[in-house]
Amino acid sequence: MKSIISFKKIVVATALAVSCVSNAQNGGKFKVCLDAGHGNQDFGASYHGYVEKQINLAIILKLGTILEKDPSVDVIYTRKNDTFIELVERANIANRNKAxxxxxxHCNANKNTEAYGSxxxxxxxxxxxxxLAVAKKENEVIKLEENYKTKYAGYNPNAPESLISATIAQEEYLDQSIELASRIQDNFxxxxxxxxxxxxxxxFMVLHKAFMPRVLVETGFISNPAEGAYLNSEEGQENMAKAIADAIFRMKAEYFGGNVPVLDIKKSEKPMPKDSTPKLKDVELPVKEAPKSVPVKPTVSSVxxxxVVFKIQLKASNVKIENKPENFNGLDEISSVFEAGYxxxxxxxxxSYEASKKLLAEAKSKGFESAFIVPFRNGVKISLNEAVKSSK
Ligand SMILES: [Zn+2]
Incomplete structure (x- = not known):
């Protein structure tokens, strides 16, 4: 009985998440809430004359301008100028507007000025x-808010993990949050x-309080002189904005319909200063892989x-397509699920999660650029995080 209940819960959670992104209640518009971190007296990080609050706003305004060109997108800003907005209010703006x-x-910073990357x-x-250090630093701005101790009761800014114990997990939007985050990182x-x-x-406090698929982007380290200069430049901001916009348009196309406009994104010269900072150890989520070996595809019988079964989602469509290779650029072993009208x-x-990354590379090489890994347990979609943990 117990297992049936949890099974049902997963089904409901998945359906909720999908309906959130795909619902067309917002006057047929896809609502995107954009949040430029920090503002006014809260400068965020500041290094070499590069000020985080200014860079965040510049990128957000450029991103919003790109998104607004699509009449089916509605952009909501938490701030459009140099003002101070409390963290919980940023999330509430998104909640109230049903984003x-x-x-x-945001921009990252580290005492070690060699660190760089997005x-x-x-x-x-x-x-x-x-x-945890990144979350702590970004959450710390609540100390600039009035009555923060009452407002964020139960939360200790010095221990960001206290945020989790104070609440139930918000698993239902995790899949799509990871999907959006992966697309953004892929584009960067x-x-x-x-x-x-x-x-x-x-x-992150700001993510904790928002109830929709949501991500926080650390575009790069302004403490690194080369990366700081790039993020502070018109060109850098323009290209980072386009990369995020492309990821958002792809999410919209998948769950909400519409086209992905072609954005002219320019490659930067990869900053290659010596970087001795250890790689983050919690890379349990999908990161762009570039396997050079020929992908080995497992046969159906080996599953x-x-x-946990990993599959690669190629695309979503509101019309039925026959599951045969010629309809999928020659890829075989196609299956389909029907979810929320798609x-x-x-x-x-x-x-194997490792093998699924090879399948993903194969799908991408066949032109399914925005394909991604979807894990299932007992035929029900589960989060990649959970899947990777349990498949170890
Ligand atoms: Zn920040």
Whole structure:
């Protein structure tokens, strides 16, 4: 009986998450809430004359301008100028406006000025000291708010993990948050040529309070002179904005319909200063892989369906497509699921997360650039995080 209940819970959670992004209640518009981190007396990080609050706002305004060109997108800003908005209010702006997704933009900084690269966070618990340090730094701004101790009762800014114990997990939006985060990191890596530090989970207050798929982007380290200069430049801001916009348009196309406009994203010269900072250890989430070996595709019979099964989602469509190779650029072993009005087409299946990354590379090489890994347990979609943990 117990297992039936949890099974049902997973089904409901998945349906909720999908309906959130795909619902067309917002006057047929896809609502994106954009959050430029910090503002006014809260400067965020500041190094070499580069000020985080200014860079965040510049990127957000450029990103918003790109998104607004699509009449089916409605952009909501938490701030459009140099003002101080409390963390909980940023999330509430997204909640009140029934945003389909929430994107918070920040810049990273480290005493070690060699550190560089982009990383994107989704809400969750982290055991990694480096991820917790980033969350702690970003959450600390609540100390500038009046009555923060009453307002954020139960939360200790010096221990960001206290955020999790104070609440129930918000698992239902995790899949799509990870999907958006992965697309953003993928674009930073492949389209803008930045160092990809991966997708991570950490307890950010601003993400904790928002109830929709949501991510926090650390665009790069302004403490690194080369990366700071890039992020502070018109060109750098423009390309980072386009990379995030492309990821948002792809999410919208998948769950909400519409086209992905072609954005002219320019590759930067990859900053290659000596970087001796240890790589974050909690890279349990999908990171862009570039396997050079020929992908080995497992056969159907090699899959144990009592274990977690990884498949590759190629695309979603509101019309039914026959599951045959010629309809999928020659890829075979196509299956489909019907969810929230969309047929989702999946390629391959394997019990191994490592093997699924090879399948993903194969799908991408066949032109399914925005394909991603979807894990199932007992035929029900589960989060990648959970899947990777249980398949170890
Ligand atoms: Zn910040």
């Amino acid at each position: 389909n997704i929430f994107v918070s933009v 990383e994107t966070y989704v809400m969750g618990l982290s055991k990694s000291a480096s991820s 890596d492949n389209k803008v040529n930045r160092k990809n530090r991966g997708v991570h989970q950490a307890p 144990d369906t009592t274990k 047929h989702k087409y999946l390629f391959g299946q394997t019990n």
